[in-house]
Structures are given as structure tokens and as C-alpha cells.
Amino acid sequence: MNDDSSPEAALRKRLYWHSRRGMWELDLLLIPFLDQCYGDLEEADQAAFRSLIDEEDQDLFVWLMRREWPEDPARRRIVKMIVDHAETTDNDRYRNL
Secondary structure, three states: OOOOOOOHHHHHHHHHHHHHHOOOHHHHHHHHHHHHOOOHHHHHHHHHHHOOOOOHHHHHHHHOOOOOOOOOHHHHHHHHHHHHHHHHOOHHHHHOO
8 A cells, every 4th residue: 555644655745746856857867867767776866866956956067967977976977867767767757737
């Protein structure tokens, strides 16, 4: 049974809303990654994702568009995971966010 009041469900909802950004390009990368990959990540990578979505849109855009990589190794790792996921997955169902 799916309990929408569980701590995990509440966290997932919070992450979803924090992953919805003011930029369509970021939405198309962050939300599919959250939906399709977050649950299977190791705790350290989940923590890196939670930390990443607290960053400013401008920084996220630069990193996720591969113009620069974050200096922090954990942040760089999660950014590369998100970019790799986007490049290897058909996310057409997210185009109408």
C-alpha cells in the first residue's frame, strides 16, 4: 500500500517541488532523474541530490548544460549522473511539464 503521509512520500513531494525550477531546461533534467533514479541511489548520492537542488538556477544551468563542473567531488558526481541519465534516456513524457 502506498502511504502518502509517510516520511518518504513527504520527502519525495518536497524534492519534486524543489526540482521544479524557473527554467524548462532544468525541469527536463531534474524531474526525470528524481522520478527514475533517485530511489535507487546510494544515500550519499541522494544527499548530494538534495543539496544540489538548493543551489541557484544559474549555477545549476551552467553545470547541467556542461559549461562547467562543480568543484565539490560529490556535487560533480551527482551532476554527471543527471547529465548521463538525460543523455541516455528518452524523456518525451516530461516535455509538457
